[in-house]
Amino acid sequence: xxxxxxxxxxxxxxxxxxxxxxxxxxxxxxxxxxxxxxxxxxxxxxxxxxxxxxxxxxxxxxxxxxxxxxxxxxxxxxxxxxxxxxxxxxxxxxxxxxx
Numbered sequence: 414x415x416x417x418x419x420x421x422x423x424x425x426x427x428x429x430x431x432x433x434x435x436x437x438x439x440x441x442x443x444x445x446x447x448x449x450x451x452x453x454x455x456x457x458x459x460x461x462x463x464x465x466x467x468x469x470x471x472x473x474x475x476x477x478x479x480x481x482x483x484x485x486x487x488x489x490x491x492x493x494x495x496x497x498x499x500x501x502x503x504x505x506x507x508x509x510x511x512x
Contacts, residue, residue, distance in 0.1 A: 471498075
């Protein structure tokens with residue numbers, strides 16, 4: 414009977430090691446996913462902040478363009494050429510051939 418007990422103890426010991434290794438793997442995976450979630454949330458907040466800033470710039474530019482000032486044509490040209498803005502509903506075509 415002692416031989417049977419030793420085999421059970423070895424099997425039990427290996428089972429404990431396997432369960433511990435699985436639990437460690439699951440815990441590591443969860444920790445890794447939590448880190449990724451935090452990083453993605455930070456990226457989302459940064460993108461939302463950039464969108465808010467872009468909307469403010471668009472509103473400011475729209476306000477300036479709506480005014481009938483002397484510089485409105487210049488501002489419109491700069492907005493179109495350097496900032497790649499377009500009017501609402503306007504299609505912009507770019508000649509990629511360079512001609």
